Amino acid sequence: MVPFGDRLAETIDRYGHLCIGIDPHTYLLEQWGLPVSAVGAHAFGLRVVEALKGRVGIVKPQVAFYERFGSIGYKVLEEVFEAARDAGLIVIADVKRGDVGTTLEAYSEAWLTPGMPLEADAMTLNPYQGFDTLAHPLQLAETHGKGLFILAATSNPESASIQTARRIRGSMNGRTVAGGIAGRAAKWNREHAAGRSAGSIGVVLGATLDFEFLGIDLDDLAGAPTTPVLAPGFGHQGASFSDVRGIFGQVADATIVTSARSVLAAGPDGLEHEIEAQVDALREAYA
Numbered sequence: 001m002v003p004f005g006d007r008l009a010e011t012i013d014r015y016g017h018l019c020i021g022i023d024p025h026t027y028l029l030e031q032w033g034l035p036v037s038a039v040g041a042h043a044f045g046l047r048v049v050e051a052l053k054g055r056v057g058i059v060k061p062q063v064a065f066y067e068r069f070g071s072i073g074y075k076v077l078e079e080v081f082e083a084a085r086d087a088g089l090i091v092i093a094d095v096k097r098g099d100v101g102t103t104l105e106a107y108s109e110a111w112l113t114p115g116m117p118l119e120a121d122a123m124t125l126n127p128y129q130g131f132d133t134l135a136h137p138l139q140l141a142e143t144h145g146k147g148l149f150i151l152a153a154t155s156n157p158e159s160a161s162i163q164t165a166r167r168i169r170g171s172m173n174g175r176t177v178a179g180g181i182a183g184r185a186a187k188w189n190r191e192h193a194a195g196r197s198a199g200s201i202g203v204v205l206g207a208t209l210d211f212e213f214l215g216i217d218l219d220d221l222a223g224a225p226t227t228p229v230l231a232p233g234f235g236h237q238g239a240s241f242s243d244v245r246g247i248f249g250q251v252a253d254a255t256i257v258t259s260a261r262s263v264l265a266a267g268p269d270g271l272e273h274e275i276e277a278q279v280d281a282l283r284e285a286y287a
């Protein structure tokens with residue numbers, strides 16, 4: 001079993017850093033001429049997967065846009081996941097789960113257990129009930145060669161009110177909440193992926209942010225093994241691909257650049273063209 005961090009690094013080498021989000025917003029379903037229902041979200045998801053094949057290596061379905069349709073939404077999401085797995089894509093389930101540890105255990109089993117209908121390669125997690133609530137998902141990821149992306153510094157403007165708060169005890173005493181979470185993820189990778197070039201436990205860092213202000217130590221994330229970064233905030237939220245090296249510095253090589261609305265707005269007919277344009281623009285930014 002190849003660990004997630006190694007599979008991710010291979011995929012980035014082959015296809016580049018781009019990850020496309022499957023976010024069937026109501027306005028996008030309407031724009032695509034699809035019904036605002038599970039049936040529409042199903043067709044939307046399958047169409048995006050088809051367009052990604054051979055062009056992009058990573059996909060990030062946003063589960064909320066399926067969950068809103070109830071059990072049928074989940075049924076079609078299973079099929080979108082299956083299509084994405086069959087296409088050889090790395091699937092990051094964007095679920096942002098967070099809870100007391102014993103409940104988070106069940107959430108992580110849903111998304112990280114091999115053979116489960118919603119099996120993904122990695123999931124996003126919310127650590128704001130305490131980093132140690134993540135103990136089970138961390139272990140599960142290790143056992144099954146899966147990955148996690150833990151929210152550290154999120155791209156939404158409201159995030160600073162919590163994420164810049166300073167910790168007053170524990171091993172990350174004095175660091176910001178965002179910096180402490182990123183520090184714990186990097187520490188986990190050092191302890192569990194020693195000797196490998198990439199860890200399997202990543203963090204979410206919004207590309208729109210000032211990492212110094214947030215207390216994020218990019219050197220710590222870039223150290224061997226690297227801590228992968230999932231980076232939303234490009235395109236629709238304002239950050240530009242051309243700034244990727246400037247924003248992520250020493251950890252840019254381990255950064256997954258995500259893009260959803262700015263690609264999806266191209267509509268079903270313009271999708272391949274827009275994906276190829278974004279792949280090329282990002283390659284140029286990394287060149």
Ligand SMILES: O=C(O)c1cc(=O)[nH]c(=O)n1[C@@H]1O[C@H](COP(=O)(O)O)[C@@H](O)[C@H]1O
Nearest residue numbers: 062124154155156206232236237259260261
């Ligand atoms: O975890 C995420 O992907 C995420 C974290 C974050 O800090 N900000 C953020 O926008 N996202 C997700 O990224 C997607 C929005 O991407 P755009 O449509 O490209 O802006 C949504 O699914 C968000 O939930």
